[in-house]
Amino acid sequence: MASTIANDSDAAPEIPRRRGDSYDDIEPRLATLVSMRHDDPARAALREEIVRRCLPLADHIARRFTGRGETYDDLRQIASLGLVLAVDRFDPGRGANFLAFAVPTIMGEVRRHFRDHTWAVRVPRRIKELKLTLGPAVEALSQRLERPPTAMEVAVELDADLTEVTQALLAANAYRTNSLESPVENSDSDTYTGSVTDTLGDDDPGYGLTEDALTVAPLLVELPDVERAVLRLRFFEGQSQSQIADHLGVSQMHISRTLTRILTGLRDRALGD
The missing domain is CATH 1.20.120.1810 (Four Helix Bundle (Hemerythrin (Met), subunit A))
Known part of the structure; x- marks a missing residue:
């Protein structure tokens, strides 16, 4: 079913009537x-x-x-x-x-x-026209469903193809682009310092994490099964030392000492290599 809800700006406006502006003749x-x-x-x-x-x-x-x-x-x-x-x-x-x-x-x-x-990149005309109807449809569906609608629900509301609706939703990101010279807001003080260009070229911390993972991976393989299980439960499954101790049937102090010994040994071997 096609949506009949229109944006306020798309509806016919009330004609302004002021002294000297009469259109009667x-x-x-x-x-x-x-x-x-x-x-x-x-x-x-x-x-x-x-x-x-x-x-x-x-x-x-x-x-x-x-x-x-x-x-x-x-x-x-x-x-x-x-x-x-x-x-x-x-x-x-x-x-x-x-x-x-x-x-x-x-x-x-x-x-x-x-x-x-007014589009930053080229978007097909059909998608542009469909985007203009998305806002009113999404707002109406959100009020009716009391939650944000899915792309399928929007497509049904507008009697439109799901692929085109998805493309129109994505096309909203192509409407405007930000300049590399635009100021960057400081989240701590709500002030603007520098520009986007000033932040380009910084070292990506992800590279360091990748290097650490590649270094530690062969060392983990050499650990005994119990020690690998302790590391998995603590750092990959997020269990506390007490939970690990209960799982393995040992004391919490034993798990604490085991973790300290394992991590110290891994650090020394990684730095040494």
């Missing part, structure tokens, strides 16, 4: 605009007046899409372009209301901008 002006010849000097002036009078509508829609990684000025420019397209494409002869035509035209232009120009 826009249709007659648009009818006059359509009837005028394209080379008529008065036509350009009337077209500019109509666009200027409807700019608050473009501003209102642009503000609804802020907070998604694009500046308000850029969104306002895109919305204004959508408004111009709406003015040029509107046909008064069909008897339609201009605002009912302009709102989806402007919002479509803004959404197209997000779909085509």
